[in-house]
Amino acid sequence: MFDSYPKIPINEEAFSGMTFRVRYPKILTDVIQSELFDQRITQELENLKQSLNTQLVDRLSNTTAAYWHDFYVEYEGKKLIDLPFFDAEVYLFALINSIVQYDTLQIDPYSKIKSADLSQSQLAFDRILASSKDWDTKDFILNNLHGNKSDLSQLVHGDEVAIEVILDDSQTLIGQLPRYTSTEIILDNTGMELFSDLLLVDHLIDKYDHQITLHIKAAPLFVSDVIDEDITKLLDFLSHHQEEFVQRIKTYIKQGKITIVAHNFWNSPGHFDTIPKDLISKESLLLSKGDANYRRFFGDRILDSATNAFELTSYLKNEAFAIRTLKSDIQTSLSTELVQSLNSRNKEWRNIGKFAVIQKVSARILKIPNSSQKES
Ligand SMILES: O=P(O)(O)OC[C@@]1(O)O[C@H](CO)[C@@H](O)[C@@H]1O
Missing domain, CATH: 1.20.930 (Transcription Elongation Factor S-II; Chain A)
Incomplete structure (x- = not known):
């Protein structure tokens, strides 16, 4: 721990x-x-x-x-x-x-800050949705990671930063998807990031037939974190250009294929080790979006970036992956060589939003009863 x-x-x-x-x-x-x-x-x-x-x-x-x-x-x-x-x-x-x-x-x-950002993103929404027709799962995950640049609490807008992935467990993640029937996503920001989440969700339902739960804040936090009205506002905004996509998402919500859960826990200083018992099903694959949620896996502690994440998250009940651009001082599971090289490139590498991870943050693997597959 x-x-x-x-x-x-x-x-x-x-x-x-x-x-x-x-x-x-x-x-x-x-x-x-x-x-x-x-x-x-x-x-x-x-x-x-x-x-x-x-x-x-x-x-x-x-x-x-x-x-x-x-x-x-x-x-x-x-x-x-x-x-x-x-x-x-x-x-x-x-x-x-x-x-x-x-x-x-x-x-x-x-x-108002969120609305202004939405208006600026229209062309990008159109372009991304059009190109997503040819995407595979990896593309949806990468696009999802890029969405996390768009955090409205930062001084520099995400569009101005080209990200570099420094830890990439996406193949492990993709390999695990067929084993699950449900994914729960701890959402982060609205706007471009929420759009990228909905694209990924649409793909997880279409290709893997997953049941999806989206966890959101019960009240505003960190400026752009998703609250309930942001989902409605984004879907309304998109409906002018992207009617088919919006209808599909709305139908999934109506059918209960997508469930949205707003919870006060996410507005509290609690970390993942104190998460309310029934908030996340043990059977689900857990995806955590963004920087602040990443901090919550490790109690926002002072850690050497070469510390193995698995040693600190043994309390977690789920297999979990973090999809995150680095915007604060904490990072785990990097090699010491990589940490040295990043230090020599830019002392501020942990919090400038340029570097990013798709990181397996817990050692757990889903236990499938009667399965011949080896479990940990
Ligand atoms: O979670 P997100 O949206 O990726 O980032 C949240 C953030 O902007 O807010 C916190 C405030 O300082 C930092 O952890 C981080 O920079």
Whole structure:
């Protein structure tokens, strides 16, 4: 397990420090400029932006008790920036939701940012859907990985970055697909990434007849993480040009071939080791999208990038793969030679969104009763 490693702190000199100094004030400015809220809420957002360095952790009424209990025991009354990085980030987004009264007003503070991004992606959606007619499974997975560049909390837009895959277990993943009847995907961002998820889902149903579960956030998080209304908005947006595809996805949802599950756990500081028991079926292949979900496999700890992921994820019940562009300080299972070479190319390689992995993150393999295949 990862418990013996220290949690990644907010460090002035590191990506975490830059995030609280630069990225979060910018995100708050963007929300304020969206003009979605009345003067009082806008002023509170402005106050938060000015006081990120002194903000204290208070109990918020919109944080689900069960998943936040340990967090408050440890951090209530402390300064936000003295918390471990992941805890501080998730709390900050919960605090923003509390300020904008998300639970009652149901206005996504990032909705305008998301809509603007959607409008810019129309041509790319058309081009990708047209070329996907000739794709095999590997192409769908690679396109899915590319979709993860499009994270609206970053300073640089994904379109401006060419990614390089540094760990590629896609053949293992493809080899396992026929053994399963269901895949569960922990979704990440809306827009281009969600589009790439739906393309992959369509393929998994068409070629492997999988039952699909899509796990999404119950409330806005990390700016562009998928919430329920994003799926409807994307399908509505696509329906003008991509009617056939949209109809197919809607039919799968109606028939229960695709199930969408929004859960408060994903809005909490919980990691995969504390996931609610019945949220993911043990029989499913698990696909985890994106950077923040990757951090959750390893408790967002300080790790040597050559540490074997399997040693840290023995608690997982599922065979799991992460499809992720690197946007924060954590990475596992690389060779020491590769780590050295990446260090010599760019000291910031872990968080610039240029490098990417399709990584098997748990040693488990599906147990098929009465099967002659060897199990681990
Ligand atoms: O999960 P995603 O969308 O790929 O990335 C999430 C992210 O933008 O938000 C976090 C905030 O600092 C970082 O883990 C990462 O950079």
